[in-house]
Amino acid sequence: MSVTTKLPILEVNNLKQYFSLKKETLLSPKQTVKAVDDISFKLFPGETLSIVGESGCGKSTTGRSILRLDEPTEGEVLFNGVNMTSLNKKELRNMRGDIQVIFQDPYASLNPRQTIRKMLQEAMTIQKVMPKEQMEARLLELMSLVGLRPEYLERYPHEFSGGQRQRIGIARALCVNPKVIICDEAVSALDVSIQAQIINLLKGMQRDLDLTFLFISHDLSVVRHISDRVIVMYLGTIVEIADKDSLFDSPSHPYTKALLSAIPSIDEQHKKDRIILKGDVPSPIDPPTGCRFHTRCPFATDHCKKEVPALRSLSETHQVACHYAESLLNGQVV
Numbered sequence: 001m002s003v004t005t006k007l008p009i010l011e012v013n014n015l016k017q018y019f020s021l022k023k024e025t026l027l028s029p030k031q032t033v034k035a036v037d038d039i040s041f042k043l044f045p046g047e048t049l050s051i052v053g054e055s056g057c058g059k060s061t062t063g064r065s066i067l068r069l070d071e072p073t074e075g076e077v078l079f080n081g082v083n084m085t086s087l088n089k090k091e092l093r094n095m096r097g098d099i100q101v102i103f104q105d106p107y108a109s110l111n112p113r114q115t116i117r118k119m120l121q122e123a124m125t126i127q128k129v130m131p132k133e134q135m136e137a138r139l140l141e142l143m144s145l146v147g148l149r150p151e152y153l154e155r156y157p158h159e160f161s162g163g164q165r166q167r168i169g170i171a172r173a174l175c176v177n178p179k180v181i182i183c184d185e186a187v188s189a190l191d192v193s194i195q196a197q198i199i200n201l202l203k204g205m206q207r208d209l210d211l212t213f214l215f216i217s218h219d220l221s222v223v224r225h226i227s228d229r230v231i232v233m234y235l236g237t238i239v240e241i242a243d244k245d246s247l248f249d250s251p252s253h254p255y256t257k258a259l260l261s262a263i264p265s266i267d268e269q270h271k272k273d274r275i276i277l278k279g280d281v282p283s284p285i286d287p288p289t290g291c292r293f294h295t296r297c298p299f300a301t302d303h304c305k306k307e308v309p310a311l312r313s314l315s316e317t318h319q320v321a322c323h324y325a326e327s328l329l330n331g332q333v334v
């Protein structure tokens, strides 16, 4: 799919999400977690854009900030050109119908005391999706869309398996006719075979209902399967954005290369090629200066310690934020 000819459905500009940990006193300075620190990207209609990166790099916070479940510290999120960050509560509630979220643990987000019917009816009523008389037909349609039997409408969440609960989570997201779905580790808790079923369900829905996905996952095998484009995050920043094939076939950022080399493989050569990064991910409370990855990067120079690398285009569909990658492109030594 060519994404460059379309206008974005969602645009994230210079988004920051800082969490204050404690009040400042004379003895203890205020601590701030820079969970997401100045990220920008575009999501185009009909695509699946994934966000990958190790635990704690800011993937979920990005999703939550887009939805304003956590109020962004700075930056803007445009949905079809409308700035969501400046909407009042009512306007935001109306727009939430357009952007839905599916979480990792569907059980935690389902009310254990509500039947599936009640839960879906309530969601449709809040968003004023349709008159009551039309709801019954829509409920049956939704159950069919997500591959569940109509009689399951009368059941409670605890009566379902993990995969079935995720189907219910998907039905709940779909019932308000969204345009964008943020899938936050939506298949991570499921067995591999059930994962495949849910991914196929999502792909089919995308095709049939013209949906756009922001797919948050730490699982690169799943991301490779489902994505059109991929964003790689490290310590609250974007280090690489590329179409799926470029990212997996010719990753440019040393961090992306290390991440990809860690995908389990039965290939002996691949096992030997594994790149082991030195040290741990630094704290987002006091992230490294310059390039945040420099403390673990095998190619880091003094320049990397001082200057934050900007995202530069390697091609129309591939951008990287790395002084070393840029120097290779320019045929220079940093």
Ligand SMILES: Nc1ncnc2c1ncn2[C@@H]1O[C@H](COP(=O)(O)OP(=O)(O)OP(=O)(O)O)[C@@H](O)[C@H]1O
Binding pocket: 019, 033, 034, 035, 053, 054, 055, 056, 057, 058, 059, 060, 061, 062, 218, 284
């Ligand atoms: N409400 C909060 N208050 C303080 N710190 C937070 C809050 N939410 C997230 N963080 C911190 O922000 C950073 C990014 O967290 P986030 O959950 O977005 O990462 P992630 O990439 O989604 O990782 P995971 O897959 O483990 O959830 C982490 O250091 C996390 O501890």
